[in-house]
Amino acid sequence: MSRFRSYLSHPFWGSLLVLVFSYLGLKFGIGYLLPAVGVHSAPVPSSVLLQYMLTVFVAILLYVSTDEERWRAFKQPIRDVMVDPARRTMRAVLLVAFPVLAGFVTYGRVRAEVGAPPSLRSIHPAPPNDLTFRGERIRLTSLQNPLRESGLLEERVRTGGRLYVQNCVPCHGDRLDGEGPAAHALNPVPADFTDNGSISQLTESYVFWRIAKGGPGLPVEGAPWNSAMPVWEDILTADEIWSVILFIYERSGSRPRTWEEAEGTGEGDEG
């Protein structure tokens, strides 16, 4: 035990241990341990992991080299392996192992498999100024949901709910979280209306545009060829779409962005 402790206090073995623990912590701690205790997190990509590990390595070198004695102690095991006649076997093994490892890593890199091209899709592309809805020209800028002024709001929300459940649930889900029974087969995944970055960032006119024109109506930066969002103007009337909009805001507990808020910041630029 005491021998183990003396190893730990040795600069070389201590540093090695720090490196190993940093690796484990960054690789598994952030991605898997944090979510297990309820903190929102995701695995660290390998390129970022490499950056972190380099930082840790440099920090270790700085630390061990600040003190002459520590630096000598740190170098000792490395030097021993290189020169000590008693460590011949170890030396030979390492001299073979390192090149083999390097060759292996290089082979993996060179032979890297062709993956799917990256999807550089803009989630909220800039909307047009106006659109043609079933032959009728509608100006989107400053457009408000006409049903909010019509009274009978509760009734309209109920209509919207009925239409939502008949048409939207397979993808956007009963809970409006984009996890409907068909969502697993879609790429890109359906929008999650309960997410802060979703409809609460948008004006109702924007949402109207997205519903009316669907995937095929997206500009090129929205990758219109990928989205399975139907062109709802072919199926629903304008009033029906507006009532669905009322419903999704009401049920998700979010508030549409107003034109005053949208002005100046330039809606849709966030992409």
Next chain:
Amino acid sequence: MGLQTPWLIAVLAALLASRRCWLVMPALLVAGQAAAQDVERGEAIYRTWCQDCHGEDGKGDGPAADRMLPRPRDFVAARYQIRTTASGALPTDDDLMRVMGEGLPGTAMPGWPNLSDDEKRDVIAYIKSLSPFFERETPETLQRSVDPGGGPEAATAGREIFERLECDRCHGRLGRGDGSSAASLEDWRDLPIRATDLTEPWLFNGGMGADAIHTRFLTGLDGTPMPSNQDALEAGIVTEQDLWHLAHYVASLGPEREPDVEEVVRIERRETLPGGPDDEAWESVRAFYVPLIGQIVEAPRQFSPTVDGVWAQGVHNGSELALRIVWDDPSNSPDPEWQEWQDRIAATLYADEVEIPTDPLPDLLFLQFPSEVPEGRERPYFLMGDGRDPVYLWLWHSRRGAVEARAAGLGAAEALDSAGSGLAASAKWEAGQWRVVFRRPLATEEDGALGFAEGVPIPVAFFASDGSSGETGGRGAISSWYYVVLQPPTSRAAFVAPLIAMLVTGGLGMFAVRRAQRSVHSEGRG
């Protein structure tokens, strides 16, 4: 509420007759109120989250119900499929909690993690109040024997039980839901019901794994043709052990978990291509699972399609490509035995459509590709392209084989004029499964046809229609864009670069060691 009231009055009356009534009465009144509130609170939650499918009165007839198969549960009739109680009995509260928590795989019923356990209990109190049956009986979980364990022997023994109990009559010889009576199955509401495909356990309503399967054997699925085996057990037709063996056999028919989905279908490079749909060489080629969902983007829509996924595998040899697509479909359409089923599905699911097909329809499979390998990001629309950017199709028909076609929109496919690029297909339907092999030379001169390049991602999307479920003219099951990548021949660089890396690393290592040793020697001398 209805249950508690008479009981409360009786207890209160008894207490009033006794002398110490003033001590207990307030507590009892509070308890009665709390129970009533449960139902009220539950109803409020029900109105928000449940009634659009399960209906205003709980009869399973909400506005979304008509497009679903199976239909939502009718809480008034109170026939529950997924329970731990005896056949014909009601579910326990725990059973209902489990379903509300996890949902029912393979159906439109999701889990409800957004509701707390207390809220779920309130909803359960409410849906129980919708049926008088819950007042009359207290459901109890069936006692089950201990699992003697699985393994190949248990599965082999289970296979005999499968035959003895004639499970194949509905589920089919290999369990793919294609049994001889599969075309005539109906539930208690006289609606058509599909026999479960036992090779896709991740879609089992009651969950996967031998334990869940065994529970279904004992309880049966009330309201469906799936019976309970409790009577057979009591009559000595099967033993406890038999049912466990059967459960392990059924579990062995499918994978242990839902297959992973990858965006890229890798096409291996080999000297010789596998042959027809049953060539054993296909066994050694990796198969990629692609989940499909109902085509609900454009009319005519299909919310509950037959096909829920395809397996794609491929091999090329530098000049020709062979792709095998395998999917489960209980009927080899058109099949007169399934004609009645086709009509019933149409009446059940397509009632709101203007034209309902009545002819016997074929099974169809479309493989969509762009008409050339895309250079930038732009691709055709994933659902059969559009006028601006049409797709190149492999269109397979269960009776006519495959043709090359182009499409500029759903239902707008046209066969290519000439002989095309030499596409050939061979297909086989067996025991509830289609296996179709496409072969085509990689290069082509044909206008509108895609030339397959090696080592680049080529978009591909799938579309499958089951004729016996009236799927035609755009009705069917679709996927979004995936990619095929033809493995390029291994380049020389793949061997040279690692060699250089090894030489450099080794050389530097030797150099460092030499230097270190020399300095030690000179120190020693010095």
